[in-house]
Amino acid sequence: MVLCWIALPIFAVLGIFSAKYRKLTIESLECLFKTATFQKCKSGLDDRIKSQITGKLLKFSPATAKVFYKHYKIISLILLILFAWSTYASAVGVYNYIEYGNCNGPSSDEFCILDPTGQNSATCGIPGAVTGNENIIYPKPDMNRPIIGNKDAGLTMIEFGCYVCPYTNKAEETVREVLDYYDGKVNLQFVDYPIPGHEYSYESSMAIKCAEEQGKYEEYHNKLFAQNLNFTNETFGNIASELDLNVGQFGICMQNRTYNDEIEKDKQMAIAAGVQGTPTFFVNEQTIVGPKPFKTFKTVINGELKKVQ
């Protein structure tokens, strides 16, 4: 009976593609029904599977075949438990993928079979980032720092991002969609994490802070993303010019690395929050890693909004 339990869903799925397996599915059902009603399983499907496996094992190891033949009920019970567990895990994985864009949930950037290219979860990894940090200090929005979107929104999403990171760039479109969709309810605080080794990463983090000094944070932020990752030595000065910033003051700010300490503080905050790469989003204590689809943000944000209500 145990083998029929295992066989039933497998053959049922294969039966979609082949008539041969449809017949086996019916046999599995018959076997289950008969056994459940204390009758003899007429199809003998369980015996056939048992004999087939024993025969295959005989070819390689008669001793193993003997163990299997003698203890097949226990072995098949173990298999059933494993099967049930893997079915549950698969179902959770599929649910996570549908809801969060990754089989392992919103906060994971691990490999997901349903997203084989990893586009939903890829990040620009932070070298030396500590994994499995149990003492995570979740970041809190700093109302003294710039907020993107409706300032009066009740929920602030924090994004650790890097302007030269392709995945942060990819996520930007979704972030815009989220802010539009939740206009008045959700806003964003963008925290720079310049990825070491990425050209113009540090410079862009410094530039946005120098622009903020002159009251043009959001405009400069938007211009940086509008570069579509095409940065040169002139980019930052050119944007400052386009936005009518005091270019001289901007240049001195950049040259003196005026906000180096602030950048370092942001980095420490990211590390304390367990950020492994950019982009990483925090909605209160819920984490979204990588450029996940809009649905993922929606699921997480709705959950947090419900808590507030």
Added chain:
Amino acid sequence: MFGLNVDKIRKDFPVLSSGVIYFDNACMSLKPKQVVEKMNEYYYKYSACAGRSAHKLSKKVDEEVDAARMEVQNLLNAGSAEGIIFTRNATEGINLVANAIEWKAGDEIIVSDKEHNSNLIPWLKLKSQGVVVKICKGNEDGTFNLKNFKECFSKKTRLVAIVHVSNLDGVESPIGEIVKVAHLNGVSVLVDGAQSVPHKEVDVRKLDVDFFVFSGHKALGPTGTGVLYGKKDLLNNMNQFIVGGQTVLDSTYEGYDEELLPKKFEAGLQNYAGIIGLGEACRYLKRIGFREIEKQEEKLNKLATELLSGNEKIEILGPKDWKKRGGIFTFNVKGMKSHDVAKMLDASKGIALRSGTFCVHSWFNAHHLDGAVRASFYFYNTEEEVRVFAKEVEKICELA
């Protein structure tokens, strides 16, 4: 004189090149290339009707079907080709006789206790007409009991329907003796030769049988082919079975004139490719020679018996003496289901054999057995294959 060149013969059977160890010959023999090519010849070169059209292709089919009928006639040493009726299989041949004889209530038919369903059910079906089926019990070891047989006769006995070689255990019935006894009692004899024709020389005239049936598919021939041989006078006096096209000389809205033999019993368009293929199978069997075929099968059965009979977990069905079992080795492994054993042999070494009740349910039910495993050898099997089989069976015995 020099024995069989099995290696050379095996090249005629493409299925064997797959590595399968084919021991299910009592169910279905493999087909040599020559038979398949002969059938293809029909389909490629003259796939027309026989006996109806005037064109050349039709004439060619007529010639080939006639030639096949003569091959069968020669194989059985039948008196004339007219007594050779092509059927779909032995089962249909038996059904033809069962339905074409006019039975009276109280008529008795004698059958053995280990008949294939094909030579039991058609007779049991006649019970509704008041016909009595008497089961003649054999000996404990599966051999025929002539004394019991003689005691089965009465004044009402009309027919003896008996298996020539049992598909259950390979035991041969003493047809010569059976026919003598039956004829002394004025009773006709029908012999089921499904397991004899492929393996041994059969001479229906010498045996003096009245009806003889066999299947083509067990004798290297195509599936869907079979033969009923009958003595002409008996066949002429029998009613038609299936009627329609080909079975009449003429018809009006009021009636029809029966065709002559053999067409009287061959209704509708026939399996020409199959019949022509069966003729080729007969030629092939004659080329190999039944003496050599029997020798090879006996050699293989002797080896299987010697290798496995010493194992106390193995129960051989039928006589212990391999000489009495032809090419059939039927057994059970104590404590294991026959289907399990067969499945394991297939999965481990690709050994194809039969398990279950081999359509002899009645015998298994009477002996309170669920079934058995049957290895049935043919001339293209080798001693090496038997050794592999025996080794695997030994391994399976260790599991029990």
